[in-house]
Amino acid sequence: MELDDHAEELASDLGVDKEEVKSDLQNLVEYSVPIDEAKGSLRRKYGDGSSGGGGAPSARDVAEITPDDGNVTVSGVVLTAGKRSIRYQGDDHVIVEGTLADETGVIDYTAWEDFGLEPGDAITAGNASVREWDGEPELNLGESTSLSLDDGEPELLEAYADQLGGEATLSDLQTGDRAVTVEVAVLECERRTIDGRDGETEILSGVFGDESGRLPFTNWEPAPELEEGATVRIENAYVQEFRGVPEVNVSEFSAVSAVDRAVDVGADVTTMSIHEAVDTGGIYDVEVVGNVIAVRDGSGLIQRCPECYRVIQKGQCRTHGSVDGIDDLRVKAILDDGTSAVTVILDDELTEGVYDGTLEDALEQAREAMDQEVVADTIRDRIVGREYRVRGHLSVDEYGANLDAESFTESDDDPEVRARSFLEDVEGDDLAGLEGVDA
Numbered sequence: 001m002e003l004d005d006h007a008e009e010l011a012s013d014l015g016v017d018k019e020e021v022k023s024d025l026q027n028l029v030e031y032s033v034p035i036d037e038a039k040g041s042l043r044r045k046y047g048d049g050s051s052g053g054g055g056a057p058s059a060r061d062v063a064e065i066t067p068d069d070g071n072v073t074v075s076g077v078v079l080t081a082g083k084r085s086i087r088y089q090g091d092d093h094v095i096v097e098g099t100l101a102d103e104t105g106v107i108d109y110t111a112w113e114d115f116g117l118e119p120g121d122a123i124t125a126g127n128a129s130v131r132e133w134d135g136e137p138e139l140n141l142g143e144s145t146s147l148s149l150d151d152g153e154p155e156l157l158e159a160y161a162d163q164l165g166g167e168a169t170l171s172d173l174q175t176g177d178r179a180v181t182v183e184v185a186v187l188e189c190e191r192r193t194i195d196g197r198d199g200e201t202e203i204l205s206g207v208f209g210d211e212s213g214r215l216p217f218t219n220w221e222p223a224p225e226l227e228e229g230a231t232v233r234i235e236n237a238y239v240q241e242f243r244g245v246p247e248v249n250v251s252e253f254s255a256v257s258a259v260d261r262a263v264d265v266g267a268d269v270t271t272m273s274i275h276e277a278v279d280t281g282g283i284y285d286v287e288v289v290g291n292v293i294a295v296r297d298g299s300g301l302i303q304r305c306p307e308c309y310r311v312i313q314k315g316q317c318r319t320h321g322s323v324d325g326i327d328d329l330r331v332k333a334i335l336d337d338g339t340s341a342v343t344v345i346l347d348d349e350l351t352e353g354v355y356d357g358t359l360e361d362a363l364e365q366a367r368e369a370m371d372q373e374v375v376a377d378t379i380r381d382r383i384v385g386r387e388y389r390v391r392g393h394l395s396v397d398e399y400g401a402n403l404d405a406e407s408f409t410e411s412d413d414d415p416e417v418r419a420r421s422f423l424e425d426v427e428g429d430d431l432a433g434l435e436g437v438d439a
Contacts, residue, residue, distance in 0.1 A: 003022065003025060003026060003029065004022065006025060006035060006039060007021050007022035007025050010025065010039060010042055010043070020143075020144070021042060023142075023143055024042055024129070024142065024143070024144060025038055025039070025042060027112045027140065027142045027143070028041060028042075028129070028131065028140065041070060041129060041130075041131060057070070057071040057072050057073050057126065057127050057128075058072065058073065059072070059073045059074070059075075060072040060073070060074055061074075061102060061103070061104040061105075062074060062076060062100070062101065062102045062104050062105040062106065062107045063104035063105040064104070065107060065130060065137045065139075066130075066137055067130060067131065067132035067136075067137045068130075069130040069137070070129070070130065071127050071128060071129050071130065072128055072130060072139075073124065073125065073126045073127065073128070074100070074102070074107075074124070074125055074128060074139065075102060075122075075123065075124040075125075075150065076100045076101050076102035076122070076123065076156070077100070077101050077102070077120065077121070077122050077123075077153050077156045077157055077160065078098060078099075078100055078117050078118065078119055078120065078121040078122075078123060079098065079099045079100065079101050079106065079119060079160055079163050079164055079165075079166070080098035080099050080119055080163075080164075080165065080166040080178065080179035080180070081096055081097075081098040081111075081117040081118055081119055081121075081179060082096065082097055082098055082166070082178055082179025082180075082235075082236035082237075082238065082253065083095070083096055083236065083253040084096075084097055084178070084238060084251060084253060085251065085252070085253070093112075094253075095110055095111065095112055096110070096111040096114070096115070096117055097109070097110050097111075097178040097179060097238070098117070098119075098166075098178060098179045099163070099178075099179075100123075100125075100139065101156065101160050101163070102156070103156065103159075106160075106163070107137060107138065107139055108133065108136070108138045108139070108178070109125075109128075109138065109139040109140070109141060110138065110139070110140050110141070111141040111142075112140065112141065112142040112143070113141065113142060113143060113145070115141060115147050119164055119165045119166075120157060120164060121149060122149065122150040122151060122152055122153045122156075123147055123148065123149055123150060124147070124148050124150055125139065125141055125145055125146075125147050126145065126146040126147070126148075127144050127145050127146060128140065128141055128145050129142065129144075129145075134176060165181055165235075166178075166179045166180040166181045166235075166236075167181050167182075168180050168181065168182055169182070169210055169211065169212035169213075170182060170184065170208060170209070170210050170212050170213050170214065170215045170248075171212035171213045172212070173215065173239050173246050173248065174239065174246060175239055175240060175241040175246045176239065176240075177238065177239040177246075178238045178239075179236050179237075179238070180236075180237050180238065180239065180248075181233070181234065181235045181236070181237070182208070182210065182233075182234050182237065182248070183210065183231070183232070183233045183234075183259055183261075183263060184208035184209060184210045184231070184232060184234070184263060185208070185209045185210065185229075185230070185231050185262075185263040185265055186206060186207075186208060186226055186227060186228055186229065186230045186231075186232065187206065187207045187208065187209045187214065187228070187265065188206035188207040188228060189204055189205075189206035189226055189227055189228040190204070190205055190206055191203075191204055191222065192205065201220075202222060203218055203219060203220055203222065204217075204218070204219035204222045204223070204226050205217065205218045205219070206226075206228070208248055209263070209265035209266070210263050210265060210266070211263065211264055211265070211266050212266055213266055213270075213284070213285055214265065214266075214284060214285050215245075215246060215247065215248055215284050216242065216245070216247045216248070216284065217247060217248040217249070217250060218242075218247060218248075218249055218250070219250040219256075220249065220250065220251050220252065221250075221251065221252040223250065223254075223256040225256045225257065225258050226250070226256060230258065231258065231259045231260075231261065231262065231263050232256055232257065232258055232259055233255075233256070233257050233258075233259050234248075234250055234254055234255070234256050235254060235255040236251075236253055236254045236255060237249060237250050237251075237254050238251070241282070243393075243395050244281075244282035244394070244395020244396055244397060244402075245282045245283060245284045245393055245394070245395060246282075246284065269285055269286065269287045269391055270283070270285070270286050270287065271286075271287045271288070271289070272286055272287070272288060273288070273337055273339040273340070274288050274290060274335065274336070274337045274339055274340040274341065274342050274401075275339035275340040276339070277342070277394050277401075277403075278340055278342065278394070278396055278401045280394070280396075281396050282394060282395050282396050283393075283394050284393050284394075285391070285392075285393065286391070286392070286393075286394055286403075287389065287390065287391040288335065288337060288342065288389075288390055288403070289337060289387065289388070289389045289390070289411055289413070290335040290336050290337030290338075290341075290342075290387065290388070290390075291335070291336055291337070291385065291386065291387050291388075292333045292334065292335055292344075292383045292384050292385065292386055292387075292388060293334050293335075293336045293341070293384065293385075294333070294334040294384065295331060295332070295333050295334075295376060295379055295380045295383065295384060296332040296333070296334065296343065297332075297376075298311060298330070298332055299330060299331045299332050299333070299376045299379060300329070300330070300331070300351075300355075300362070300372065300373065300375035300376030300377075300378075300379055301327065301328075301329060301362045301363065301366055301372040301375040301376070302327075302328050302329070302330050303315075303325025303326060303327060303328070304325060304326045304328050305317035305319070305320055305323050305325065305326075306323060306324065306325070306326050307319070307320045307323065308320060309326075311330075312325050327359060327363060328348055328359070329348045329351040329352060329355065329359055329362060329375075330345070330346065330347065330348065330351055331344075331345070331346035331350070331351045331354060331379055331383075332344070332345055332346075333346070333383065335388065335390060335403070340401075341401075342394070342400075342401045342402070342403050343400060343401065343402045343403065344388075344390050344392070344402075344403045344405050344408070345402055345403065345404050345405060346405050346408055347404075347405075350405055350407075350408050351379070353408070354379055354382055354383050354408065355375065355378060355379050355382070356382070362375045365378070386410055387410065387411040387413070388408055388409065388410055388411055389407075389408075389409050389410075389411045390403060390405050390407070390408050391405070391406050391407045392404045392405040392406045392407070393406070
């Protein structure tokens with residue numbers, strides 16, 4: 001059923017103007033609301049059949065708003081407001097996203113109309129529709145929303161001063177954050193061409209760093225200020241997930257400016273147990289320590305597609321069919337620390353280190369044995385059963401947890417010292433559990 005047909009059905013059932021319903025329905029669908037959910041929201045908004053439109057929406061505190069609310073009236077202070085372009089059915093739409101706060105909490109919003117919102121504005125939004133996004137309620141401000149500026153809220157602004165304008169450090173950022181502001185050093189920067197929605201598109205990608213850590217970034221409209229070694233302030237960035245970790249996205253609506261100060265990038269890395277790291281759902285820079293218990297198939301000497309660089313099997317690429325593969329080295333090792341396990345992936349350089357040889361050495365060994373598996377067997381003999389300290393980028397998906405290693409070094413921890421420390425912790429917990437127990 002086409003959107004026009006859905007709108008006609010709703011208008012007939014609800015006894016309201018078709019064009020008004022169609023506009024509301026299109027606003028919701030354009031932001032990826034499933035059509036059945038969008039229709040349900042409009043039925044709640046218009047009173048499920050009452051020609052009077054269901055009466056005026058009730059006023060709600062932010063903390064009271066749930067995804068089941070149809071339309072609400074809410075007052076608060078705009079903490080962030082950032083423009084972003086989305087595409088629906090071939091057309092570009094500019095929306096404003098951000099957060100709104102009152103004394104009870106903070107809620108995300110999306111404005112489909114240009115209300116001129118700015119951080120610090122005290123507003124009342126009447127007839128704002130509510131939808132569910134990532135399990136949480138979100139306000140949608142559209143054509144049917146009435147928005148008025150209120151008197152200033154100095155106490156509220158003071159309470160949320162640290163969130164006003166979206167100022168954040170890289171470690172604060174989470175997937176889904178919008179209209180954020182960061183001051184960072186550009187640690188890595190590469191210009192490359194990708195197949196974008198309008199064909200080939202030139203972008204910048206690399207790594208940002210600040211005192212709290214590092215995160216990857218993509219700049220969709222290459223800004224001249226973004227170059228390796230520069231220090232920049234970026235306003236109105238948003239955060240998306242890329243390969244299981246948060247990524248800072250700098251769009252055409254982001255403001256990028258040079259900063260005349262040094263940013264001391266934190267050299268320390270967060271060390272976690274593998275269980276803790278996997279529980280994050282994905283983390284860009286983390287260190288774990290564990291024993292290599294196996295080296296998986298697809299390790300050692302491999303071949304890659306010359307077009308997409310994916311690993312190929314028997315000269316066949318899943319995307320490009322029969323190809324002449326490019327020789328390469330890789331290790332996929334299972335690391336276990338007793339709390340959980342993760343697949344550690346070593347690139348060609350790290351693989352050469354554990355193999356103690358070059359790609360040419362591996363090719364020669366395979367030719368002499370007439371079997372390329374001997375390279376993986378050599379690596380197994382050298383690393384399985386040993387303890388390693390691994391630093392890299394962890395991603396978690398339905399297939400498991402993978403840690404793309406940046407460093408892979410044999411641990412110099414004394415196992416006896418570690419065992420004693422473990423026993424002391426256990427004995428301390430046991431004694432703490434006995435406190436207060438009547439002998």
